[in-house]
Amino acid sequence: MTAATDPTLRTAALAALEAAINRALALDPAALQALGRLSGYVFAIDCTAPALQVYLQPGTNGLRLMGHYDGPVTTRVTGVASDFTQLASARDPAAALINGQLILEGDSGPLIELQKILAGLELDWEAPLVDSLGDVVGHQLAQLLRTAFTTGGNLSRSLARQLDEFIHEEARLSPPRLEVEDFYRDVQALEQRVERLQSRVNRLRRRLQQATG
Structure with a gap:
């Protein structure tokens, strides 16, 4: 990378x-x-x-x-x-x-x-x-x-x-590789949390639709 x-x-x-x-x-x-x-x-x-x-x-x-x-x-x-x-x-x-x-x-x-x-x-x-x-x-x-x-x-x-x-x-013309790797790991972790949150929102939405249907 x-x-x-x-x-x-x-x-x-x-x-x-x-x-x-x-x-x-x-x-x-x-x-x-x-x-x-x-x-x-x-x-x-x-x-x-x-x-x-x-x-x-x-x-x-x-x-x-x-x-x-x-x-x-x-x-x-x-x-x-x-x-x-x-x-x-x-x-x-x-x-x-x-x-x-x-x-x-x-x-x-x-x-x-x-x-x-x-x-x-x-x-x-x-x-x-x-x-x-x-x-x-x-x-x-x-x-x-x-x-x-x-x-x-x-x-x-x-x-x-x-x-x-x-x-x-x-010269700091680009970030050290370890910093870049840490950044991308943080991004991947954030993506996983967002996906889990989206799954929970979808489940709650389905329950709400069933309760009001």
């Missing part, structure tokens, strides 16, 4: 990452020009662990990151965070897609081009993350992202676990 991320923090994090990418693109005219050739494409990233959905829309002025998008999607990729990290930092993205665990829907060509453009950027994660999320949370998340994207595509299970724990516990 996955928990939904906090919309406010998710929006802030996406804005920070978008700013980091576009700052790097502004310093790399060739990369920005290459990105402009992908105008009109939209890429959907469906991360299942931790649960997060992001849409990427390249353009001549940079890259947009969106939490919601209602239009047609060129390519949709589904998988866990560690699989996306491996793709993002892979030297051969086509091989990473073929040999990895990601599920791909749509055209892989534009996605591979986008990966090559972004992989060549020198990203400053910390400044925009600190601006959006504060010193402590921004610095911690920046450290995790730096580690993730400098492992040559070999993101360890421990790092993936650290990222998941950070999202759930440190």
